[in-house]
Amino acid sequence: MASWNSVPLHVSSEVLGWIAFISWSISFYPQLILNFRRKSVVGLNFDFVVLNLTKHSSYLIYNCSLFFSSAIQKQYKDKYGQKQMIPVAPNDVAFSCHAVLLTALSLFQIAIYDxxxxxxxxxxxxxxxxxxxxxxxxxxxxxHNHHWLWLINIFSGIQVCMTVIKYIPQAVMNFMRKSTDGWSIGNILLDFSGGIANYLQMVMQSLDQGSWVNFYGNVGKLLLSLVSVFFDILFMCQHYLLYPTKKRKSETSPRPDNAKPLDRSSSENV
Incomplete structure (x- = not known):
């Protein structure tokens, strides 16, 4: 394993990595808690959850393989250089395990709630x-050919594709309903924080090594951050700008023609 050249950059990378891990890990809970309190999953797009499970499962396979397998690490260094650091940190493995577990729990809620x-x-x-x-x-x-690095890059590609696709059903559903009710904004805010921290962690490592191999050597992690941040911004716009709570309440408030008969007659007499 290549070593760090700068202690401040090393510390910064570790801190950012665990900020991303904590933010992304906690981001699963607001939706789970919202579902539990409502005893309903109406408003949560099921396609999003199914695609998300595939995405995180693929990402788990990629992270664990590259982090624990010496054979894959050797193939990585042969391809990108012996001095290059392996672009998977312990927090990446921990996050993937946690993500698969919590996404599976979301599917369980879909099975038992309204x-x-x-x-x-x-x-x-x-x-x-x-x-x-x-x-x-x-x-x-x-x-047959033992190109294990190629194989885990396939899993990385799958998780990137799932990341791009998985948000679309929920965004379209919010647009069609003109509402984000049932979709936790807390999930989005934490996911956004994790995406930014994850990207900055990669920047710290690249600055320390004086090389941007860390980015194109782990395209999956890079696109994971960028795509997540893009859709998080879209969901924040939907929640706070396009379909805000006050607007939703005003649209669902009783109209004058729904008032009691006594009130209508009184207004007509006036």
Whole structure:
């Protein structure tokens, strides 16, 4: 493992990494708590949850493989340079494990709580099946040629694709409903903080090494941050600007024609 050249940059990277881990890890809980309090998952898009589970499972495989496997680390260094640091930190592995567990818990809530008329779309099912079939084919190919770094990059690519796709159903659902009710903004704010911290952690490592291999050597982690931040900003705009709470309340407040008969007659006499 390559060593750090600057203690301040090393410390900064570690701090940012754990800020990202804590922010991303806590970001799962507001939605879970909201579902529990409402005993309902209406407003939470099920496609998002299913795609998110595939995304985090793929990311877990990538992180654990690159962090624990000496054979894969050797292939990484052979490709990008012997002095390059492995771009997966302990907080990445810890986050992935936690994310898979909490996303599975979200699916359990979907199974037991009020769902209204919502269901997982056939498109989401098809995407998930296609992703895992691709991974299975690549795995059997790798058993023959032992290109393990190539294989885990396939999993990284899957998680990037899932990251890009998974937010779209929820964003469209919010737009169609003209509301973010049932979708926790706390999740988004924490996810946004984690994305920024994760990106800055990669910057610290690149500055220390005097190389940007850390970015294109781990494209999945880079795109994970950038895509997450983009959609987080979109959701914040939906929640605070397009469909704010006051506006939703005013739109759902009783109209004059819904008033009691006594009030209508009184107004007509006036």
């Amino acid at each position: 769902r209204g008329n919502q269901k997982v779309s056939k498109v989401a099912f098809a995407i998930v099946i296609a992703a895992w079939l691709t991974a299975a084919v690549c795995f059997f190919v790798t058993l």
